[in-house]
Amino acid sequence: MSLTNLVSLKRRGLLRASAAAGMASMVTSQVTWAQSETPVKIGQVDPRTGTYAGLGENQIRGATMAVDELNKKGGILGRPVQLIVEDSQGLPGPAVSKAQKLVSQENVNFLIGSVSSAVSVSLSQFANQHNLVYVDIGGHVDSVTGKDCKWNTFRTCSTTWMETDADFKILFDKFGKKWFFITPDYAFGHALHADYVAQLTKAGGQALGNALAPLGTTDFSSYLIQARAAQPDVLICLQAGDDLVNVLKQAVQFGLNTQMAIAGAQQELEVLEALPPAARLGWWTFEWYWNQPGVPHLEEFVAAYKARYDNKVPTARSWFGYATTHALALAAGQAKSLDSMKVVRAMEGLVLPPEIALQPGKCYYRAGDHQMIANMFPGHVPANATYPNLFEVAQTVPSGTVAKSPDEAGCKLVYPS
Amino acid sequence: MEALLLYSAFNGLIVGIFYALMALGLSLILGLNGVINFAHGTFMALGGYVAFTIEPYVGFWGSLVVAPLLCVILGVAVERILIRPLYGRDPLFSLLLTFGLAMIMEDLIRTIWGSIGQPFALPNYLNTPLSNSLFFLTGYRVVLILITALVTGALFAVLRFSRIGIRIRAGNADLETISAMGVNIFFLRAANFGIGIFLAGVAGILAAGQLGLSPSIGSQLIMPSFVAIIVGGVGSLLGSVLGGLIIGIASGITAAFFPVAQEVVIYVIMAVVLVARPRGLFGQEGLFE
Numbered sequence: 001m002s003l004t005n006l007v008s009l010k011r012r013g014l015l016r017a018s019a020a021a022g023m024a025s026m027v028t029s030q031v032t033w034a035q036s037e038t039p040v041k042i043g044q045v046d047p048r049t050g051t052y053a054g055l056g057e058n059q060i061r062g063a064t065m066a067v068d069e070l071n072k073k074g075g076i077l078g079r080p081v082q083l084i085v086e087d088s089q090g091l092p093g094p095a096v097s098k099a100q101k102l103v104s105q106e107n108v109n110f111l112i113g114s115v116s117s118a119v120s121v122s123l124s125q126f127a128n129q130h131n132l133v134y135v136d137i138g139g140h141v142d143s144v145t146g147k148d149c150k151w152n153t154f155r156t157c158s159t160t161w162m163e164t165d166a167d168f169k170i171l172f173d174k175f176g177k178k179w180f181f182i183t184p185d186y187a188f189g190h191a192l193h194a195d196y197v198a199q200l201t202k203a204g205g206q207a208l209g210n211a212l213a214p215l216g217t218t219d220f221s222s223y224l225i226q227a228r229a230a231q232p233d234v235l236i237c238l239q240a241g242d243d244l245v246n247v248l249k250q251a252v253q254f255g256l257n258t259q260m261a262i263a264g265a266q267q268e269l270e271v272l273e274a275l276p277p278a279a280r281l282g283w284w285t286f287e288w289y290w291n292q293p294g295v296p297h298l299e300e301f302v303a304a305y306k307a308r309y310d311n312k313v314p315t316a317r318s319w320f321g322y323a324t325t326h327a328l329a330l331a332a333g334q335a336k337s338l339d340s341m342k343v344v345r346a347m348e349g350l351v352l353p354p355e356i357a358l359q360p361g362k363c364y365y366r367a368g369d370h371q372m373i374a375n376m377f378p379g380h381v382p383a384n385a386t387y388p389n390l391f392e393v394a395q396t397v398p399s400g401t402v403a404k405s406p407d408e409a410g411c412k413l414v415y416p417s
Numbered sequence: 418m419e420a421l422l423l424y425s426a427f428n429g430l431i432v433g434i435f436y437a438l439m440a441l442g443l444s445l446i447l448g449l450n451g452v453i454n455f456a457h458g459t460f461m462a463l464g465g466y467v468a469f470t471i472e473p474y475v476g477f478w479g480s481l482v483v484a485p486l487l488c489v490i491l492g493v494a495v496e497r498i499l500i501r502p503l504y505g506r507d508p509l510f511s512l513l514l515t516f517g518l519a520m521i522m523e524d525l526i527r528t529i530w531g532s533i534g535q536p537f538a539l540p541n542y543l544n545t546p547l548s549n550s551l552f553f554l555t556g557y558r559v560v561l562i563l564i565t566a567l568v569t570g571a572l573f574a575v576l577r578f579s580r581i582g583i584r585i586r587a588g589n590a591d592l593e594t595i596s597a598m599g600v601n602i603f604f605l606r607a608a609n610f611g612i613g614i615f616l617a618g619v620a621g622i623l624a625a626g627q628l629g630l631s632p633s634i635g636s637q638l639i640m641p642s643f644v645a646i647i648v649g650g651v652g653s654l655l656g657s658v659l660g661g662l663i664i665g666i667a668s669g670i671t672a673a674f675f676p677v678a679q680e681v682v683i684y685v686i687m688a689v690v691l692v693a694r695p696r697g698l699f700g701q702e703g704l705f706e
Contacts, residue, residue: 221669222672253546254553274536274631
């Protein structure tokens, strides 16, 4: 009897304590805002689970950091900013249903997110049906700002064409003209492969073969065996995320790196960090890098990020999330409105200020196709590299010099009348 | 052509080893504990992650022994605290429990070690091909096969010759009778669960060396492992091992010639087995027919 009372007493005390704690945290986080002010809501749909979870996590971190900075400086249009994150699992189906939830239940003002190209295409379509501004943070397939471009969709990361064009010449001149591809079997991989083959053919090279591996493949042995049998000069691995970790790890176990150059288009700090030291190699393109000597505000950004996130340096994904969120705030500020069309018009041609661009040159959302024009960072992984110095940038290539024009990319923006 | 077939079959064999080790543990737990353990995949991932953490101190070989044992401690705790109250109820209860547990554990792994994969490094001498013509035969793959053979052999020896092994087999046949004969079945079930988790831990470390170590590594392998049990036959440990190897090899060969179907083929085999021989290759008659 007394035992039961003791338990229920404890339980009540616990409930009371947790309720108090909950109230306290609500009060402190709201301290700078009057209660009547409704927040500006940014819905972020990014993978927290699945093959691309690591990449998605950093996009979320970047956006979260930007939202905190905005709230310290007065929010958007004097209203607090709220970031609502939903897990897309990296798959188009769940992504769209999460976006649906954000629109119907949360009434979000803006939609951002995506790592997988397949998700970007679906979210762009979805946002278009709802007249919602959508910024594709990290899905690269050309068509999003190419033939399927939409008036309401912008993109912060580069296109697949830019990723292949940035390091094509280096690879071709340095390693030779016979190439073999291992390609993830969906929109992103197909686009990268087609773009490389176009440039390879133009330059007089030869594509020896293309092994299509499904997304989420864990064992790449059979594709690597085909690659070895083809005896190319260069093995191009077009995977991303955990898939790229697996293919590189197994390529090194088979000793392929001693027989051919291993290279590719997109490489990321997340992938290199997850690789065992022996498999950290190859020639790739980064889309943003934390170590660019002489770039203003960069050191402060890196230091602030490291302080927040247990001493990890920001990656390209972190920057995508960070820059996208700030860009939306700037555009809304310029438009003095949250109306989709007015914000879109303000985003068109919007130039990122240096403290947000965090790289040299002019970084802006091109008006003709809503594609961010910034820089590409081709280079290679140095021998015996250790975190966070896992990449050596060979040159900084302004994206404007490698990007297709909106016409070439096949983008014709149609605005609602 | 023959060479490609040989390579692919061998690749499939390597993947099949993981399925077999997982299926073996699942099958043990399903037999005596009557639990469909959906958390088996996350115990496997945990094995890999624990090994990754302790490897700098105890080395690769040390981690191969210590990490599975640490998993066993957690596994037995889970069995004692969470699963034990559910014995005797509908199997659906424990299925739902382990399903939820799998999600909680996967998120815990993500919280502790991060959602980005971790670099699980192998000793250099294992990480190279044995010879140039036999390039697909890396030192690590040979070790994989040897360790799996050793672990499986040891398990069958324990079940055949040791007192506890004989009791586990007897309990599988008739739990009530051996309980009436004075065998402590609660201890027996905890031990059996622990052995199953040990196998998952070993599979996790071996997989971390071959595949990447990411939080979802277990959920990628768990479904094919269930299929392995169905193909091999519910109730037969040997069947589970062979079932795992069969679907692994089938998937490996398919990957070489028709990559998009490499996952589907596993389920096609399961469907064929269920239609043609519902008890599986070595299963006991009567469970499904």
